Amino acid sequence: MLARVANNLFWMGRYIERAEHVARYLNVNYFSSLDAPNELSQSRQFVLQSMLFMADDFSRTENELNEQEVLYDIALNPDRAYSIINYVKLARENANSARDLISTELYESINKFYHFVLNYSVENFTQRGLYDFTVQVTENVSILRGKIRGTLLHDKVYAIIMLGVNIERATQIIRIINSKYKDAVLAQGSYGDTLKNSYEWTTLLKCAESYDMMRRFYRKTPTSFTTLEFLILNPDCPRSVINSLNQVCEHIKVLSHEKYPSKTSSEFLIGKVRAKYQFKIIEEIESDLQTFIQNILDDLNSIALKLENEYFNY
Amino acid sequence: MKEHSKPTFESYNRDPKLYDEIFDENDNVRNIYATLFDLYSEHSAKDFARLNDKAKASFFNQGITFQVYGDHEVKEKIFPFDLFPRIIDPQEWQVIENGVLQRSKALNHFLWDVYHEKNIIKEGIVPLELISSSANYLDQMNGFDPPGGIYNHISGTDLIKHSDGQYYVLEDNIRCPSGVSYVICNRTALKRALFGVFNHYKTHTVTNYAENLLEILETVKPKGVDIPNCVVITPGIYNSAYYEHSYLAKAMGVELVEGRDLFVENDFVYMKTITGPEKVDVIYRRIDDQFLDPLEFKPDSALGVPGLMAAYKQGNVCLVNAPGTGVADDKAIYTYMPEIIKYYLDEEPILNNVPTYHCSRPDELKYVLENISELVIKPVDEAGGYGISIGNRLTKEEIEEVKETVKASPRKYIAQPIMSLSVHPTYIEENESFEPRHVDLRTFTLLGDQKEFVLKGGLTRVALRKGNLIVNSSQGGGSKDTWVLKNNQ
Numbered sequence: 001m002l003a004r005v006a007n008n009l010f011w012m013g014r015y016i017e018r019a020e021h022v023a024r025y026l027n028v029n030y031f032s033s034l035d036a037p038n039e040l041s042q043s044r045q046f047v048l049q050s051m052l053f054m055a056d057d058f059s060r061t062e063n064e065l066n067e068q069e070v071l072y073d074i075a076l077n078p079d080r081a082y083s084i085i086n087y088v089k090l091a092r093e094n095a096n097s098a099r100d101l102i103s104t105e106l107y108e109s110i111n112k113f114y115h116f117v118l119n120y121s122v123e124n125f126t127q128r129g130l131y132d133f134t135v136q137v138t139e140n141v142s143i144l145r146g147k148i149r150g151t152l153l154h155d156k157v158y159a160i161i162m163l164g165v166n167i168e169r170a171t172q173i174i175r176i177i178n179s180k181y182k183d184a185v186l187a188q189g190s191y192g193d194t195l196k197n198s199y200e201w202t203t204l205l206k207c208a209e210s211y212d213m214m215r216r217f218y219r220k221t222p223t224s225f226t227t228l229e230f231l232i233l234n235p236d237c238p239r240s241v242i243n244s245l246n247q248v249c250e251h252i253k254v255l256s257h258e259k260y261p262s263k264t265s266s267e268f269l270i271g272k273v274r275a276k277y278q279f280k281i282i283e284e285i286e287s288d289l290q291t292f293i294q295n296i297l298d299d300l301n302s303i304a305l306k307l308e309n310e311y312f313n314y
Numbered sequence: 315m316k317e318h319s320k321p322t323f324e325s326y327n328r329d330p331k332l333y334d335e336i337f338d339e340n341d342n343v344r345n346i347y348a349t350l351f352d353l354y355s356e357h358s359a360k361d362f363a364r365l366n367d368k369a370k371a372s373f374f375n376q377g378i379t380f381q382v383y384g385d386h387e388v389k390e391k392i393f394p395f396d397l398f399p400r401i402i403d404p405q406e407w408q409v410i411e412n413g414v415l416q417r418s419k420a421l422n423h424f425l426w427d428v429y430h431e432k433n434i435i436k437e438g439i440v441p442l443e444l445i446s447s448s449a450n451y452l453d454q455m456n457g458f459d460p461p462g463g464i465y466n467h468i469s470g471t472d473l474i475k476h477s478d479g480q481y482y483v484l485e486d487n488i489r490c491p492s493g494v495s496y497v498i499c500n501r502t503a504l505k506r507a508l509f510g511v512f513n514h515y516k517t518h519t520v521t522n523y524a525e526n527l528l529e530i531l532e533t534v535k536p537k538g539v540d541i542p543n544c545v546v547i548t549p550g551i552y553n554s555a556y557y558e559h560s561y562l563a564k565a566m567g568v569e570l571v572e573g574r575d576l577f578v579e580n581d582f583v584y585m586k587t588i589t590g591p592e593k594v595d596v597i598y599r600r601i602d603d604q605f606l607d608p609l610e611f612k613p614d615s616a617l618g619v620p621g622l623m624a625a626y627k628q629g630n631v632c633l634v635n636a637p638g639t640g641v642a643d644d645k646a647i648y649t650y651m652p653e654i655i656k657y658y659l660d661e662e663p664i665l666n667n668v669p670t671y672h673c674s675r676p677d678e679l680k681y682v683l684e685n686i687s688e689l690v691i692k693p694v695d696e697a698g699g700y701g702i703s704i705g706n707r708l709t710k711e712e713i714e715e716v717k718e719t720v721k722a723s724p725r726k727y728i729a730q731p732i733m734s735l736s737v738h739p740t741y742i743e744e745n746e747s748f749e750p751r752h753v754d755l756r757t758f759t760l761l762g763d764q765k766e767f768v769l770k771g772g773l774t775r776v777a778l779r780k781g782n783l784i785v786n787s788s789q790g791g792g793s794k795d796t797w798v799l800k801n802n803q
Contacts, residue, residue, distance in 0.1 A: 002575045006588045096377075096551045100563035100570040104376065111377040156588070255588065314586035 005098045006160050007312035012094035013148075013164025016110075019087040020141035021172035021207075025054050025179075026074060027134035028206045037199050040187045054179040055082040068126040075133060076122050084137060088117045103151040106144070113140040159254035162247060163307065170244035171300050173208055173231060178293050180204035184224070201227040208239045228289070229282040241296065245274040248303065255311065266306045273299045322359050323351075325747045326739060333477045333736040334750060335400065346401050346799070349514045354398070359746045362397060365507045366741055369395055372506060378499055380554045393496060394792030395503055398739045398748060400755075400774040401515070407798045410473065410481060410757060411768045413665030416655060417486055418469040418759045419766075421642050423658035425465040428641060429455045439657055440650050443674075447725060448647075450489075450640025452603060454610060458627055462534040462763030465636040468527070468598075469759040470494075473665070475736035482666045482733060483651070484754065488635060488643045490600050493773040493793075494523055494758050495558035500795040501771070516800040518770035524565030526760055526767040531566075531596045533762035534632045542595035545569045545585065547576070549601050549617045559600050573601070578621030581628040596632045597622075603637045645694040645728050646672065668733055673724035682720065682729040686713050689729040691720060704783065706732060735783055738794070740776050752777045754785050755796065770798040 029047050036042040048065040052058075055074050077083045092114040099107055116136065125133050148165075152158045184200035201222040205211040214222060214230045214237075232241045252267045261267040277296070285292045328337050336347040343351045357365075373379070373392040382389045402410070427434050428445055435442050445451055470491025472484045497520050505512065528544065535542035548559035550572050563570035575585050576594065584591035599606065605615040607622040625631045641647070647654075649670035655663045671678040671689070682689060686705045693701040703716045720727045737750035753776045760767040774794040775785035785791040 001588050002569060002571060003586045003588050004572070004575055093551070096556075096560075099377075099557075099560035100546075107377060108375050112375050115374070160588075311588040 001101070001156055001160075003312050003314040005101065006156075007308070008094040008097045009101070009157060009160045010164040010307070010312065012091050012098070012110075013161040014168040015087045015091035015094065016141055016144050017165045017168040018172060019084050019091065020138050021169075021176065022055065022074065022082075022084055022087070023134040023137035023141075024209065025176060025207050026051060026071070027131065027138075028203055030130060032203045032206065038187060041183075041199055046183070046186070050179055050183050053182065054175060055080075057082060071126050071130060072122060076117070076120060076125055085117050088114050088137075098157075101157050103147065105151045106147040109140075109143050109147050113144065116140065156254055159251040160311075162251045166244040166247045166251070167300055167304055169239065170241045170248075171297065173239055173241055173244070174293055174296055174300070176204065176207050177228065177231060177289075180207065181289055181293075196224050197221065198224070205231070210237055210239050213237065225282060225286060228286060232285060233277070233280060233282060242274075242277050245270075245277060249274050266303065266310045269306050270303055273303060322355060322357060322362060323739070323748055325745065326749060329737065329750065331477065332734050332750070333475055333479055335475070335736050335738040335753070346403050350399070350401065350511060353511050353514065354748075362741055362748075363743075363746050365397055366743065369397065369503045369507050372503055373499065376499075378495075378557050380557075381552070394778060395500055396740050396776055396792050396794045397504070397507060398741060399504060399511075399795040399797050400738055400753065401797045401799060404799050404801045407770065409664060410755075411770070413481075413483075413663075414469070414471040414473075414757045414759050415766060415768055416659065416661060416664050417471060417483065417651065418466060418488075418761055420651070420655040420658050421469070421486060421488060422463075422465050422761055424647075424654050425636070425639060425642050426463060427658075429638065430457065434654070434657055437657075439653050440647070443725075444644070444646050444650075445641060448641045448644055450603070450638065450644060452638035452641070454623060454627070455636070455638035460534075460636045461536055461629065461632040464534055464761050464763060465639050466642070467530055467534065467634045467636075467761055469761070471757045471759065472754055473757065474733055474754045477734045477736075480666055482668050483648075484668060484733075485645070486643050486648065486651070487756075488639045490602065490635070491756070491758070492555045492558055492600075493756055493775075494769070495561040496793055497758070497769065497771055497773050497796070498523065498561070500773075500793055504795040515797060517797040518800060520769060520771040523758065523769050524562060526769075527562065527598070528566040528568070530760045530762035530765060530767065531598060531632075531634060533765050534634065535595050536629055536632055539595045543568075543593060544596040544598065545571045545594050546598045547571050547573065547601060549605070553600075555600065562598070573616065573618045576619045576622070578619060578625050581621070581625045581630050583619065583622065583625050583631045594631060596634060598634045603640060606633070606637060645692055646674075646725075649728065668730045671729045673720055673727040673729065679720070679724050682727075683717055686716060686729075688732060690732050691716055691727055691729050693726055694728055702784065704732060732783075735777075735785075738774070738776065740778065740792075740794075742778070749780070751780070752783050752785065753794070771796045 029050055033042055033047045040046050044067060045065055048067060048070045051070060051074055052060060073080045073083060075084045078085055080086065092110050095102060095107055095110045120133055148161055180200050180203060184195055184198040187200055188195045188198055201224060202211065205214050205222055205227055208231055210231060214227070217230065218226050220226065230237055231239065234240045235242050235246060237243060248270055252270050256265060256267045258265065258267065328334050328341060330339065336344055336351065338344055370392055373395060379390040379392050382391050424434065434440050435445065466488035468491060470487040470493065472487065473481050474484055476482055501520050531544045532542055545568055546559055546563040548556060548570060550556070560570055569585065571585055576583055577586065583594045585594050601617050604611045605617040607618045607620060608615050609620050610623040626633050649672060651667050652663045655661060671682050673679045673682055689705045691703040708716065735752040735754055738753045739748040740751040742749045753774050755772050755774050757772040758769040774796045775791050776794055777783060777785045778790060778792050
């Protein structure tokens with residue numbers, strides 16, 4: 001496989017995954033705020049701030065955010081690098097340059113998805129379509145996951161896409177945790193609750209589509225402790241960071257056949273990072289979540305850079 | 315319940331001056347179309363509107379599109395596809411097949427000669443200035459023996475049927491002829507929309523093109539290579555034919571590369587893969603000569619590969635088609651095709667050439683200037699239907715303008731009688747009915763070392779605008795599925 005095309009497939013996987021997480025973040029935060037138990041969480045400004053934080057936009061200085069503008073920027077504004085429409089466009093562009101390697105079925109689904117987003121009426125979206133649009137984006141991504149899994153050869157092409165998907169998924173989960181942790185800190189005590197059992201933990205789990213399974217696993221109302229443990233360390237939770245790292249470990253083996261991978265290889269680094277989190281306990285994480293978040297984002301980034309150097313940068 | 319709307323062929327007005335592919339001069343349906351006509355007549359115009367929409371959506375979703383650049387945005391458009399297929403009977407096809415193969419072989423001999431002994435020029439059959447003044451003649455190819463002795467591995471021959479019911483060749487395209495992917499897409503789309511009609515006609519498949527192309531590529535592998543590594547090179551995803559490039563690579567199961575994916579070391583070509591360099595032996599190139607190698611041609615081109623020509627000339631890689639084939643698909647060379655065929659193959663041309671006047675010859679120039687209103691004036695080196703003036707469509711002022719342009723550089727122009735392309739029933743969206751529109755036919759011929767192949771089918775291009783004679787997709791043309799019937803109907 002060409003190095004350039006491998007890079008494109010990697011990023012196709014990343015952008016597909018990213019679009020979904022952003023869409024779900026918009027959806028869950030907006031709709032859970034409508035009947036949130038405390039005033040701050042219910043405040044529209046609070047939600048919009050949180051969305052911009054998640055999107056990495058710190059450029060706004062105005063006191064009063066305009067709801068329609070923020071929603072438009074994050075979902076459909078082609079001039080914002082972080083908008084869903086841009087992610088989908090980039091996913092399709094990357095798919096385009098690997099069109100000879102992926103299945104017709106996968107390409108057709110990406111293409112349809114792109115045209116769906118491209119033709120979505122902005123007016124409809126900002127006034128009535130938030131729910132419909134974000135749900136359709138997440139469903140389209142599920143279709144893409146199905147086509148990737150079900151119509152491609154499970155060879156190097158598949159491995160590279162899955163490396164992108166899983167590195168992005170872990171990154172997005174951490175970013176969502178970061179965002180909601182900040183919200184939980186801000187909202188604490190506003191109706192007599194504490195950081196530990198904030199309403200924001202429920203929202204966080206829903207943002208990761210993991211609320212129901214978390215309740216099944218713990219049979220208790222989510223707390224900061226159980227939520228973080230579930231989303232970071234539970235290997236059976238399909239959205240957990242460790243689950244993603246396990247998959248990254250599995251897929252890198254398709255690309256590299258070394259029995260003893262060299263110290264400078266991606267495989268070695270991936271194994272090392274995985275081992276670090278595999279044997280973490282939640283108490284270590286919870287005591288200083290901010291540092292943990294920074295460290296793991298750095299680790300994920302170093303894996304991506306290593307892959308780029310080893311496989312994509314000829 | 316069947317919807318009752320106007321019959322599908324109600325507004326079909328046959329023009330007695332033109333050759334109509336499905337109705338004869340007495341307005342009877344020609345035999346070969348009889349069954350199809352009956353089948354289509356069972357559908358209402360509304361049915362066709364619906365099928366037409368479905369076919370369009372299918373092309374659009376598959377991303378079989380090209381881009382149109384507007385003021386603010388880039389729009390994606392599909393190449394219009396028509397639901398009424400063109401049918402060619404086996405005897406008629408055999409003539410076409412033999413004819414286009416004959417032309418491709420003659421052109422291959424001609425190219426060898428032009429880049430070696432130049433006998434045809436020495437014997438005064440083709441004038442030297444046609445070659446020496448051609449922008450497509452490549453000095454680099456002089457004296458070079460391409461692998462297998464093949465120059466035009468892939469030829470696209472454009473044919474029309476004139477009002478006399480005879481086929482005429484309009485052009486031989488032997489640089490990078492495109493369109494074959496649409497032959498295959500059109501078949502798929504028609505099968506999806508109206509699969510029932512295939513039960514009544516035994517039609518040759520067109521999906522065997524890619525496997526034959528791969529075999530052809532493999533026959534021209536460099537010396538000493540056992541199993542050659544073939545690739546398709548494309549200018550990239552923004553090229554209007556990118557879909558075709560990716561389709562061909564996928565269908566052959568070979569890598570689709572861009573110039574930046576390849577590099578040359580010690581006159582060998584390698585591609586940059588995730589596991590390191592991998593040697594490339596045969597390159598089906600879909601970029602023009604001038605962009606192949608910045609060291610030899612346009613120095614600022616980023617599409618090609620530095621050193622590629624040197625590797626080619628060392629015989630370490632094969633380029634398909636060979637560089638420099640453009641010298642033979644020039645519209646001025648076209649006019650010598652009957653002589654070229656006789657000279658190299660000692661055969662009579664099987665397919666007609668359109669009589670042509672060379673503006674470079676004073677007496678013919680005089681005739682052209684005096685009879686512009688009955689002629690088509692074509693620049694010899696433009697593709698895509700650009701720069702063509704059709705005499706009977708010009709105003710007096712325009713005729714004067716054309717005269718001046720031709721007089722200014724006569725070598726650049728040829729003139730031909732206005733050929734009346736045959737018409738074929740074509741679904742017209744605005745009117746929700748079938749109407750006659752002009753069509754041509756592009757065939758695809760492959761030449762390899764000890765192997766040849768003509769795709770049994772082709773791209774029937776149709777001019778969607780009423781009365782328009784130019785069928786190129788860049789000028790708003792559409793296309794039709796083309797059936798070559800098997801012998802045992």
